[in-house]
Amino acid sequence: MISSFLMKRLLxxxxxxxxxxxxxxxxxxxxxxxxxxALFGNDAQRLAPSxxxxxxxxxxxxEPVMVRYFKWANQMLHGDMGVSYREGRxxxxxxxxxLPNTILLFSCSILLIVAFSIALGVRGGLCEGxxxxxGLSAFSIVFSSIPAFWFGILCxxxxxxxxxxxxxxxxxxxxxxxxxxxxxxHLVLPVLVMVTTHVGLYARFIQEKxxxxxxxxxxxxxxxxxxxxxxxxxxxxxxxxxxxxxxxGITIPGFFGGSIVIESLFSWSGLGQxxxxxxxxxxxxxxxxxxxxxxxxxxVSILITDIASMALNxxxxxxxxx
Amino acid sequence: xxxxxxxxxxxxxxRIFLWGSILTVIILMSVFANLLSAHNxxxxxxxxxxxxxxxxxxxxxDGMGRDVFSRILYGGRISLSxxxxxxxxxxxxxxxxxxVSGYLGGWLDSAMMRILDxxxxxxxxxxxxxxxxIVKGGVFSMILIIGLTGWMSTARIVRSQFAELKQxxxxxxxxxxxxxxxxxxxxxxxxxxLSGIFVIAVFNCANAVxxxxxxxxxxxxxxxxxxxxxxMLNNAQNAILTGAWWVGVFPGLMIVMSLLSINFxxxxxxxxxxxxxx
Numbered sequence: 001m002i003s004s005f006l007m008k009r010l011l012x013x014x015x016x017x018x019x020x021x022x023x024x025x026x027x028x029x030x031x032x033x034x035x036x037x038a039l040f041g042n043d044a045q046r047l048a049p050s051x052x053x054x055x056x057x058x059x060x061x062x063e064p065v066m067v068r069y070f071k072w073a074n075q076m077l078h079g080d081m082g083v084s085y086r087e088g089r090x091x092x093x094x095x096x097x098x099l100p101n102t103i104l105l106f107s108c109s110i111l112l113i114v115a116f117s118i119a120l121g122v123r124g125g126l127c128e129g130x131x132x133x134x135g136l137s138a139f140s141i142v143f144s145s146i147p148a149f150w151f152g153i154l155c156x157x158x159x160x161x162x163x164x165x166x167x168x169x170x171x172x173x174x175x176x177x178x179x180x181x182x183x184x185x186h187l188v189l190p191v192l193v194m195v196t197t198h199v200g201l202y203a204r205f206i207q208e209k210x211x212x213x214x215x216x217x218x219x220x221x222x223x224x225x226x227x228x229x230x231x232x233x234x235x236x237x238x239x240x241x242x243x244x245x246x247x248x249g250i251t252i253p254g255f256f257g258g259s260i261v262i263e264s265l266f267s268w269s270g271l272g273q274x275x276x277x278x279x280x281x282x283x284x285x286x287x288x289x290x291x292x293x294x295x296x297x298x299x300v301s302i303l304i305t306d307i308a309s310m311a312l313n314x315x316x317x318x319x320x321x322x
Numbered sequence: 323x324x325x326x327x328x329x330x331x332x333x334x335x336x337r338i339f340l341w342g343s344i345l346t347v348i349i350l351m352s353v354f355a356n357l358l359s360a361h362n363x364x365x366x367x368x369x370x371x372x373x374x375x376x377x378x379x380x381x382x383x384d385g386m387g388r389d390v391f392s393r394i395l396y397g398g399r400i401s402l403s404x405x406x407x408x409x410x411x412x413x414x415x416x417x418x419x420x421x422v423s424g425y426l427g428g429w430l431d432s433a434m435m436r437i438l439d440x441x442x443x444x445x446x447x448x449x450x451x452x453x454x455x456i457v458k459g460g461v462f463s464m465i466l467i468i469g470l471t472g473w474m475s476t477a478r479i480v481r482s483q484f485a486e487l488k489q490x491x492x493x494x495x496x497x498x499x500x501x502x503x504x505x506x507x508x509x510x511x512x513x514x515x516l517s518g519i520f521v522i523a524v525f526n527c528a529n530a531v532x533x534x535x536x537x538x539x540x541x542x543x544x545x546x547x548x549x550x551x552x553x554m555l556n557n558a559q560n561a562i563l564t565g566a567w568w569v570g571v572f573p574g575l576m577i578v579m580s581l582l583s584i585n586f587x588x589x590x591x592x593x594x595x596x597x598x599x600x
Binding site: 012015016019020023024141142144145146147149150152153154156157160161168250253254256257258260261264265275276279280287291294295298299302 | 436439440441442443444445446447448449451452528532535536539540541542555558559562563565567570571574577578581582584585586589
């Protein structure tokens with residue numbers, strides 16, 4: 001049985017997707033440029049008006065906005081995202097090639113961030129006033145003030161230019177042809193940058209929660225009653241994890257914003273790099289498709305964090321509660 | 323003397339002073355860029371490409387022979403003013419949205435909060451990519467876009483402050499005495515939320531610099547012919563691969579210094595006023 005909490009969240013997910021689709025469609029719809037411009041660039045001006053109209057008619061951009069939106073939404077629901085202006089291939093096909101790379105980068109980084117931030121945050125939170133505690137607070141502000149791409153540039157300078165140990169871009173090298181080890185080597189720098197620039201923020205969050213939780217009444221009573229410290233820590237951690245998982249869900253959209261920049265910096269051929277390219281070349285079907293798929297990934301990730309917080313918090317599992 | 327002692331004792335005041343003065347120095351450097359720099363930031367000198375830092379060009383020159391030091395100073399003008407102006411927009415929108423939601427309450431409030439949640443779940447950078455694809459460049463459109471995508475956190479704070487203050491005795495008393503609604507909002511609700519709004523606006527300034535820099539780095543922000551901190555880093559990774567590290571390192575240091583001072587300043591203000599969240 002699905003609890004009402006999950007139903008609400010599912011409904012919100014659908015709303016978000018509708019919003020993403022409307023934003024991307026409306027915005028891109030108002031944009032200058034047409035398929036003829038995308039295909040021929042500046043030479044499009046030299047096309048005869050009738051020829052230009054014919055090209056635009058083939059791509060169906062001469063119909064009213066609402067008709068096009070519903071047509072597009074309907075096709076989207078059937079998994080047809082149209083044809084890229086630029087490459088002439090199906091958008092679904094292009095996205096399908098890029099999706100695994102983005103998911104690989106995303107899942108590696110988020111797993112490492114969760115692991116490290118919990119380890120660091122627990123360490124800092126339990127020893128209040130220690131060097132770990134104060135160090136972590138400063139570390140988190142410092143690293144949230146460093147733009148990820150600049151940190152990435154520094155890493156390229158150090159590891160690729162000076163030491164020459166890691167590749168500076170791409171998902172695999174052309175010469176060695178994409179073996180497992182080669183792919184992993186290309187993954188190191190982007191993941192390193194993603195993790196270091198984000199881990200402080202999450203670690204600090206859980207640290208603060210643990211500090212709050214340790215001061216609460218039930219912990220003091222339990223401690224006064226002589227409960228073992230290990231047992232206490234388990235309880236504190238569990239209660240601190242609930243808002244943490246929630247926070248994770250809230251920040252995932254911002255995280256995807258960051259991955260766009262990282263993918264572009266390291267020429268990591270994922271969705272983020274694709275959407276930047278599509279936006280620069282005004283390849284609207286491709287851009288819309290990329291935005292929608294990113295929206296779907298975000299909604300699914302938020303749902304996963306919701307399920308995780310349901311597993312942690314029995315209150316949410318009960319029907320009718322908030 | 324006593325005040326002086328108190329000033330030194332209070333850790334947060336000390337921090338506000340320290341980071342505030344660093345930020346002031348950065349701002350002044352940008353404001354007086356024309357006095358401090360010997361070179362024209364847009365002057366191309368193709369005989370002097372990628373020259374390392376030295377007495378002639380303090381922080382070296384970039385791939386088109388332009389002086390990095392003066393570009394940093396002039397770039398600060400653009401990056402910082404984009405940030406401040408966009409925060410002015412986002413704060414106004416946030417106050418309006420959060421104010422209506424918190425003051426009126428009821429079903430309208432919950433509907434507006436649902437909409438806010440949906441907006442929050444859409445990655446901002448993606449909305450900006452879409453928007454930037456139409457308007458294409460221009461400092462003004464940049465300000466507008468960052469302003470219109472960054473109001474959610476302010477709206478949240480304003481809404482919770484308004485909803486809380488509305489229940490306070492003095493507001494109820496004012497209503498019973500027949501004070502008009504707009505006057506209650508201006509004199510009681512808004513004035514008492516100002517410190518919270520100010521703190522979140524400081525953090526939003528840091529976010530706006532961050533966004534401008536990221537978008538310009540992607541080549542979708544400030545038009546390339548105008549120097550801005552993000553634009554300077556746009557081709558920096560290629561420059562670095564050819565060995566010209568100063569092209570990438572110095573503008574980045576400037577960004578980090580200003581973000582650090584804004585963030586630490588916000589953090590100290592937040593502690594001083596005891597504001598939750600943000």
